[in-house]
Amino acid sequence: MSSFTRRALMETSLAAAGALTLSAAPVDAAQPVVRKGRIKQSVCRGPYGKIPLQDFCQACAAMGLRGIDLLPPADWATPRQYGLICTMGYAGGGTISDGLNRTENHAAIETAFRENIPLAAQHGVPNIITFSGNRRGMPDDQGAENCIRALNRLKPIAEDHGVTICMELLNSKLMHPDYMCDHTAWGVSVMRAVNSPHVKLLYDAFHMQIMEGDLVRTVQTNIDWIGHFHTGGVPGRHELDDKQEVQWDGLMRGIAATGFQGYVAHEFSPTRDPLTSLRQAVDLCDV
């Protein structure tokens, strides 16, 4: 479900915008909601694809969000018109099923990152996304070695530009069968071996609740290796409401207690009025 939506959006927006659009004159946003700031919140573009990006950024700024997740380079300038940034960029880091665990993908990813990471730095994009790829019969230890090799090639680019490469943790139980980076322990073992302040995990709490549970303890134990978070109600990946099993404000308190300085991006598909649901999630996680 998520890969489908995300994939469709990427194709659409990449096709629509061949080159980086120059920013139009900034719009005067109403005074935004003041947030406590202990958790810097963001939102993934995908579930709100029907709202034009400019309108979406304006609404997000007004509700006290700090950024937009999962924009292609062509869109990186847009949130800045509204005082936001793109908090997690697509920069050619492969796809969910084809990523860093295959050496034959490394050259293309390196080329893309050499081109896009300097651009990310220029647009204040703090993180760019990558993936392990699927197993396809490959043992986890060999996949880890391949990921480590790739990330070691890529990390000087990230370090030189102060941009963090984030490898996403996803569930292989329901939504991304065969995805390799599906457990925190495996992801952390890769991060430890690469050992860079600019190579981290994207801990998707929706996916990890499905795979592992034990959220607060896992996050707190491994916070050194986590660069970014995603949310989403469990089960179903809808609103963070009282019909799902994760107490998001409790988890946010656990994250805040670690002194985490990165972003938490909402990534759920609203079933009710999208911006009302988003606003409720932002209020809930503003602990």
Add this chain to the structure above:
Amino acid sequence: MSHKLTRRHWIETTAAAAGALSLPAGLNAQAAPAPVARKGNIKQSVARWCYQKMALDDLCRAGADMGLKAIDLLNVNEWDVPRKYGLICAMGYAGGGDIGNAMNRLENHDKIVQAFTENIPLAAKMGVANVITFSGNRKGMPDDQGADNCIIGLNRVKKIAEDHGVTICVELLNSKLNHPDYMCDHTAWGVSVMRAVNSPHVKLLYDIYHMQIMEGDLMRTIQTNIEWIGHFHTGGVPGRHELDNTQEVQWDGVMRGIVASKYQGYVAHEFIPVRDPMTSLRQAVDLCDV
């Protein structure tokens, strides 16, 4: 917090103190005020060992007042006490072994069969809905052999349970933090044993606290496997304290998921309060009354 130690300590203390079944000492209970009316979609209970400083009678009275239906984890000689307050014991200790030593070893079976043969008829008489048992620890035994042994053991006792309408519950516990080496630490393994035994009176005790630590994916796991679940326990994650807003499980959400599965059994609170115990318990009962 060390649940194992505390629970074990409690059993030893109370078992030593009371040798035989005490007969109810008349109806000396005070006329209680009308209890809080609950919606009744979730029948709630509470684990005795988390409130050890209170006399059992006092816990029962307070529990009845706040709309609880039962008390969990009482010894045989205590089963009559909740009945004075309109409650039952929802989960009894009936000699089903202990966490480290139970059904996964054949050498434990005779003793458990003997205890259940003696105590399950008593449980039925006292309205005790469930009695507890455990897998025991692995101690190097492969999981499939442990499952085979549990199936042999449960097949020996299931007729006693069925004849008396009492359900034997095997508890799921976390082996990651609190009970290292415990075998029944994943729902899938427990369900495989339940399917093989296939009795309406042999079920899993799905401890939500423990399974959140081991597995997550609570509602989907519960709803998929509800026919094999006979009882639930709660407890804030992490820490096993109050079900408050510093922990990661949204308990009312989980309760809605349980209600949606048409579950008819009990949900027992099993957390160690760090604030005023009865206030914390009352808040948990309010939260789970969905």
